Amino acid sequence: MFGYVTAYKPEMKMKDFYKYKAYYCGLCHVLEERHGLRGQVTLTYDMTFLVTLLTSLYEPETVHEKHRCMVHPLKEHDMLFNEITEYAADMNIVLTYYHFLDDWKDEKSKTALVGLHTYRKLYRQVEEKYPEKCRVIRKCLAKLQNYEKAGETDIDAVSGCFGKLMGELFLFRKDVWSKNLWKMGFYLGKFIYILDAYDDLEKDRAQGSYNPLLQMADEEGYEERCRQMLTMILAECSNCFEMLPCVENIDILRNILYVGVWNKFEEKSAAEDTAGKSRLEEEIKGEDRGEL
Template identity: 55%
Template structure:
């Protein structure tokens, strides 16, 4: 469900692209150092955005480092890290832990049970350190699981579960920016969930799996309605973003929020257009 909040590389300046990659590599390095190989496997673009965004909002200075890694064994890679990087790494692992737990409970996937067991100790430490986020993530995923069992087609309710999860992740501190951070995270979460449902719908229909969009699929104006809903969600999120005093790396953040989040949607439309021509 993650991977939608990323950059639109062709529209990004070279210096900003270099900096974005440095934040991404910094998060990857932190996951490896603090949570091992399994932690590193939870790396997402979405949490990279959270690092850059929260670092900008709180003007948190990142330390610049260079390291080699398995992905880049020859040349050392530039990395940017600060205390927010550690927070994002913890949230990455926590999300993965609860996701594996749900997979085991719902589908009895042995692979999920094994992965969950391998990161259980680290996850418990995170839960103790971040009880607020942990509680809301667990409750939101449980509510989402209930919606799936009921085969709910209430888009507002279902996407709202993931919205509540994302708003809690964005609330790094309960301070004067809480209202804006919550609304920004909430609507971005709804956008992510609905975009994921839209992308997965053809395969879900083929395999007869749950998808909240099944009811309206095939109705006249389906594509236009989905596009309108997605536009509304991201518009609400960006409106809150623009109210926040983010000045550092603002070009990267706007590239992601106004262009990057639509990358997968645009690829889907291109694929549909090609299939239609054939």
């Protein structure tokens, strides 16, 4: 469900792109240092966004180093990391563990079972440090799973479960900014969940899997309704973001929130338009040949 909160490079200044990449590489470095290769493979741009946001807000002491890595062994790369990067790395482990747990409960797949055994010890270590946060995440995912098993069609209720999970992730510490951070995470989580459902619709339909948009998808104006729903949710998220006193990295953050998060939707929407035009052209050709 992750992989949607990314930057849009064509509209980024080069200095901002390289800094964003340095946060990404910094998170990769910290994941490897704290959790080994198993941690490194959980790297996502979504958590890079969280690191960039919280670093901008709290301005912690940030380390700038250059390192080589397995992916780029020939050239050293800039890396930025701090205490927030460590927090994001730990949360990556929690999310990965519960991803495998969810897959095991749903599909009983061998891959999920292997993943559970691989990440259980790392998860237990993080849980000792963040027991309350892990409890909240576990509760949100359990409720979400119950909704999905019941075939719940209330998209607001279902997406709200993942929204609450993201809200919890955004709470790095309890302070004056907690309320806005939680709400921002909540709306971004709802956006991600609905966008993921939109992206997976045809696959879920073909496999007979749960998808809260299946019923809506057969109604007229489905594409526009999805766009309006996502726009309204993201507007709420953006309002909360603009109330935070972020100065550093502000252009990077706005690029991601106002443009980057739409990448997948626009790609899928364009593909649907192309497919629709192709089908229409075939129907017209069929009519010309007297096939219809």
